[in-house]
Every structure is written in C-alpha cells, then in structure tokens.
Amino acid sequence: MKKGLVIFVVLAMFLTLVFAGGVSAQDKHKIGILAPAVTHGWVAAVAYHAEARAEELSDKIEYRIQTSSNASEMTAQLDDLKTWGAEAIVAFPQWTGMEVPIRMAIEDGIEVVNFDIKIDVDGVYRVAGDNYDMGVQGAYYIADKIGKEGTVVVLEVPTAGSVSELRKAGFLDTLEKIGADYELHTYATQFTREAGLNDMSDILVRHDHIDAVYSMDDETSIGVLKAIEEAGRKDIKVVTGGGGMQEYFEMMPKNKDIWIQSALYSPAMVKDAVDVAVKVLEGEEVPQETIIPTTIVDRTNYKKFLDPNSPY
Structure with missing residues (x-):
C-alpha cells in the first residue's frame, strides 16, 4: 500500500511538472x-521575407504583420499592435513622422527594431544594408568604366529620406576623394520603373x-534602360542600380x-531584423546597429545571385 502511494505521488508530481512545462x-x-x-517589388519582398522568417520561428513567437500607405496609418497600426500585446515591433518606417510614435512605443517598454530606415530615436535597434557604401561603390564603378x-x-529620391541621402552622400564624397571631374546633373525621381522611364525620357x-x-x-534603372532604348541612345x-532584383x-x-x-x-535582410527582435526578447546581447556590407553585381557575376524562388 505504501509502495503504491509513493508511486502515485511520484507520478502525480511528474505529471504536474510535465503539464507546467507544457504551459510554459x-x-x-x-x-x-x-x-x-506594396508600391515596389522590393517592398513586397520585405513583407514576404519578414513573414517567412516569422513562420520559421513560430515555435517561439506569435506575430502579426500589417502594411500601411502612410505615416498616420502606420501609427494607428502600431497602436493596434500595442493593444494586442506586442513585446517587440519590427518596423520599416518608410515615411517621415514616425519618430514620435516609435519613441512612445519604446517608452511603453516595447522593443523596436527598425529595418532599413534610420530615424533619430534613442533605444531603437536597426538592421540595414550600407546605404552610404552603396554610393561609394557606385562612384568607384562609374570611374572604373x-x-x-x-x-x-x-x-536621387528625396521622398526616400535617409536611404537616398546616404547613397547620394557616399557617391559625391567618393567622387571628391578620387578626384573625378564630372559634369553632374541631379534630378529627383522615385523608386519605380515608371518614374525611371518618364524622368529619364525627359533627361x-x-x-x-x-x-x-x-x-x-533596380526598379528605377529598368525604367532608365527602357528610356535609353526607346531614344536609341548609344552614348x-x-x-x-540598387536592391537585388532578379529581372534586373x-x-x-x-x-x-x-x-x-x-x-x-x-530585402531578405529583414529576416535578420526579426532575429534581432527575438534575441532581444530572449535576453541576448545584441548590437544596437547591424549593418550588412554591400556586394556589387554586374554581368561578370550575376549568375551567383539568380534565385528562381525570389519574389523580387
């Protein structure tokens, strides 16, 4: 009887621990x-890769992904995520005006990982490519050719904020550094092939x-190349370009x-941003900024970067 009671107690304790572990x-x-x-193939791919990574981590996280057309809509969605109970937010704040809502989220104890865009808010983690170096490499490439x-x-694309500013700064600084004496003509455009075609046709x-x-x-550049072809220009x-578009x-x-x-x-770099959010929530030490180096692709090495499964 005593032996049976001991077995029962041990079994009960074991089941309690297992059940507690299951809840945890x-x-x-x-x-x-x-x-x-989605206004641009690259942006579509960002959402695609972010959701793909979140699905891969579904044993660790619950996630909600939302897309917006302007800063006010993104701000409202950020508030919705707060109400839902988000502990961390991976944000791609493409427009100006997101500084205040992101600062308020951080003050509310939410970890924020910015993808790509740099904004002036203390406590934000950031994952991005090296926009400045993209300009540097563009200058060296043109000078070489x-x-x-x-x-x-x-x-340039003024509406793209720091992305355009940094790429342009890297380009101009490097031209000065290498002593390139170019006649420069600067025009504003957009990150779309339609804008590239229309603006380049005028230029x-x-x-x-x-x-x-x-x-x-890359999207802009596809439009640029179309304009050059239609004009029959050989000069x-x-x-x-920039981005990593398969068609390009x-x-x-x-x-x-x-x-x-x-x-x-x-755009697959956004997976690193999701990973940073998870690591921060799990208490790992993570650098405040993760910058991914620039790689140049042209006709000499493009085959290495072809990916039939890429959405962009």
Whole structure:
C-alpha cells in the first residue's frame, strides 16, 4: 500500500511538472511587423521575407504583420499592435513622422527594431544594408568604366529620406576623394520603373550626351534602360542600380553596350531584423546597429545571385 502511494505521488508530481512545462512552452513572444503597402517589388519582398522568417520561428513567437500607405496609418497600426500585446515591433518606417510614435512605443517598454530606415530615436535597434557604401561603390564603378571625366546624371529620391541621402552622400564624397571631374546633373525621381522611364525620357531630351547614370534602385534603372532604348541612345556606358532584383540581374548580360550594375541590398535582410527582435526578447546581447556590407553585381557575376524562388 505504501509502495503504491509513493508511486502515485511520484507520478502525480511528474505529471504536474510535465503539464507546467507544457504551459510554459506555449508562452510565446508577441512580435508585430510593420511594413509599407506594396508600391515596389522590393517592398513586397520585405513583407514576404519578414513573414517567412516569422513562420520559421513560430515555435517561439506569435506575430502579426500589417502594411500601411502612410505615416498616420502606420501609427494607428502600431497602436493596434500595442493593444494586442506586442513585446517587440519590427518596423520599416518608410515615411517621415514616425519618430514620435516609435519613441512612445519604446517608452511603453516595447522593443523596436527598425529595418532599413534610420530615424533619430534613442533605444531603437536597426538592421540595414550600407546605404552610404552603396554610393561609394557606385562612384568607384562609374570611374572604373568611364574614367574620371564625363557627364553623369544623378537620380536621387528625396521622398526616400535617409536611404537616398546616404547613397547620394557616399557617391559625391567618393567622387571628391578620387578626384573625378564630372559634369553632374541631379534630378529627383522615385523608386519605380515608371518614374525611371518618364524622368529619364525627359533627361535624354535635355542632354545630348551622357556617359553614365547613377541610379540608386533596380526598379528605377529598368525604367532608365527602357528610356535609353526607346531614344536609341548609344552614348551611355553605365547605369547603376540598387536592391537585388532578379529581372534586373537577367538584363545584365543582354546589353553589351551598357554596364548594368546593382549594389546588392537584399530585402531578405529583414529576416535578420526579426532575429534581432527575438534575441532581444530572449535576453541576448545584441548590437544596437547591424549593418550588412554591400556586394556589387554586374554581368561578370550575376549568375551567383539568380534565385528562381525570389519574389523580387
């Protein structure tokens, strides 16, 4: 009888521990993901890769992903995620005006990991490619192909905030550093192929000779190349880009007259941002900023970067 009682007590204690462990194992961290609405293939890929990584970590986290069309909508969604109980938020705040709501989230005890965009808020973790170095590499690339003299069009995107500012700064600083004496013409555009086509078509009318185009984005560059083709221009020797678009990669070997270049800035980097959020919530020590180095892709190495499963 005593032996049976002991076995019963031990078994009961074991089941209690197992059940308690099961409940504990079900406690998952809540992570919110905020991304812009899809206006660009790269942005679509960001949301795709973020959700894919969250699914891979579903044994550790619950997640909600929301997309927005402007800062006010993203702010409202951030508030919704707070109400839901998010412990961390991975945000891609593409517009100005997100500083205050992100600061308030941090003050409420929520960990915030910014993807790509740099904003002036203390306590934010950030994961991004090296936008400044993309400009640096673009300057070296153009100088290597056309020398240090010539006419170069610079396509900036002021609405992209620090992304455009840093890429342009890296480009201009490097031109000065290497002593490139270019005739520069700077125009505002957008990160879309439609804008690249329309704006470059106008630029080609204004300038009868251009040696190179410093474009910051693969989508824009596809439009630029279309405009050059439609105008029948043979003077342009280099068109740069940025992002990592499969369609753009595939164009590289087909145009022998123009060196088509992309400074790789893969949307898959957002997976690292999700990982940072998880590590912070699990108490791991994580650097405040994680910068992923630039890789240059052109017709000499594009095959290494082809990915048939990529959404971008």
